[in-house]
Every structure is written in C-alpha cells, then in structure tokens.
Amino acid sequence: MTEMFEAALAALRQIMTPPFRSVLLKSLGMTFLLLALAWVGLDRLALSFVMVDHPWLQTALAYATGAGLFFLMAFLIAPVSVLVSGLFLDDLADHVEADLYPPERRGRAIPATQAILMGLRFAVVSAIVNFFALLLLFVPGINAAAFLLANAYLFGREYFLFAATRFRSLQESEELRRRHSLWLFVAGLFIAVFVATPGLNVLTPLFAVAFMTRIHRMLSPIPREEPAEPPGYPRRDDAQ
Numbered sequence: 001m002t003e004m005f006e007a008a009l010a011a012l013r014q015i016m017t018p019p020f021r022s023v024l025l026k027s028l029g030m031t032f033l034l035l036a037l038a039w040v041g042l043d044r045l046a047l048s049f050v051m052v053d054h055p056w057l058q059t060a061l062a063y064a065t066g067a068g069l070f071f072l073m074a075f076l077i078a079p080v081s082v083l084v085s086g087l088f089l090d091d092l093a094d095h096v097e098a099d100l101y102p103p104e105r106r107g108r109a110i111p112a113t114q115a116i117l118m119g120l121r122f123a124v125v126s127a128i129v130n131f132f133a134l135l136l137l138f139v140p141g142i143n144a145a146a147f148l149l150a151n152a153y154l155f156g157r158e159y160f161l162f163a164a165t166r167f168r169s170l171q172e173s174e175e176l177r178r179r180h181s182l183w184l185f186v187a188g189l190f191i192a193v194f195v196a197t198p199g200l201n202v203l204t205p206l207f208a209v210a211f212m213t214r215i216h217r218m219l220s221p222i223p224r225e226e227p228a229e230p231p232g233y234p235r236r237d238d239a240q
Helices: 002-014 018-048 055-085 089-100 112-136 143-165 170-179 181-196 201-219
Strands: none
Touching: 002 089, 002 181, 002 201, 018 055, 018 089, 018 201, 089 143, 089 201, 112 143, 143 170, 143 181, 143 201, 170 181, 181 201
C-alpha cells in the first residue's frame, strides 16, 4: 500500500510537467469544442420540434431545454474527455515510462485501430457506469459510495489495460488484470477521488495514465538486463 501512495504522489508531481500541461490544454480545448457543437445542434433540434403560439411558453420551453442540455453536457463531459484524451495517452505513457525503464525496455505505441476501439469502449462503458451511478445519487445513503465504487472499478480496469497493452497483447493484459483485480480496484479508488473532486476531475486522464503506468510496473516488473561482463571474466554459472 505504501508503494501505491508513493506512485500516486509521483503521478501528481508529473502531471504538472510541461508535456502533461500541453496535452491537458489540447484535450480540454477539443472536449469543450465538441460539447459546444453538440449543445448548439441539440438546442436547435429540440426547439424545431416545439411550436407554440404563446411567447411566454416559448421562453419557458427554451429555458427548460437549456437546463436539460446543461445537465446532459455535464454528464457527457467525462466520457467525451476520456475519448478525446485517448488520442494523446500513448505520448503521455511514453513520458512516464522514460522515468521508469531504460529505453530498450519501454512499451510500444498501441496500434491506431486498437487504440480507437479501446477509447470508444472506454467512453461507452464510462457513460453507462456513470448513468447508473447518477441514478443512485437519488438514493440516500449509497449515492456517494455508489459513484466512487463504480468509477473505481471502471478507471482501475481500463487505465490498467491501456498501460499493460503497451507491453503485451490485449488478451494477456486482461489475464493480468484479472489476476490483480483487487489491487486494481484499490488503485481505481485514487482515480475515482479525482473524478469526484471539482476542478481536479479535468486532470483525471493525465493522473490516471501517470499513476497506472507505475502500478503496472509494480504488478508486472520487467526484468532488467544484466550488465555485460568484461571478456575473460568467468560467468556466474561457470564459477559454480
């Protein structure tokens, strides 16, 4: 557990570095642009179906539509930001791995098609999980716990799969995830706290990548190559 806290602190320090700030600005800009376009399109679509003769009723419906769209956009910001930031996750993981592994031991970029499919799956699962967690917010006593637990499972699972797939196949990554499911759920709680904290939630993809790359190294350390021995130096097995 101590190593997990140290990994979280190291991830927090790293998301303040220039490469992470650059990705944050690009992903936020693209996210809000997409949401703004969706807002305008849905607003015009909704009002085109509403034809009333009374000006006051038209105004009331416009405000109601705006309020509904606001809550819809607030709900969509998490899955949309996950989808957008997925375009930059390989670059971020490469920066993190540069601090953890020698150059020849670092992971490889996930193929574009697979990365897109993983991002879409993550966004859809994120939307579904948060939809049910949103419904549970109206149930006293379990609302906050349901939100945290649902997101801990979701983020612990998906971000670990991303970190692991840079080193192995998706099937092998799934097997590794199942083997360490309890630890990954605990690690997911760290990320869920980010999601639940206003202001910090926009940093969730950055923290999650930096954190889960370190968690992957903890759970599946890659052996280091032994340094080359000078010519004529007896090998260890020969010396025995």
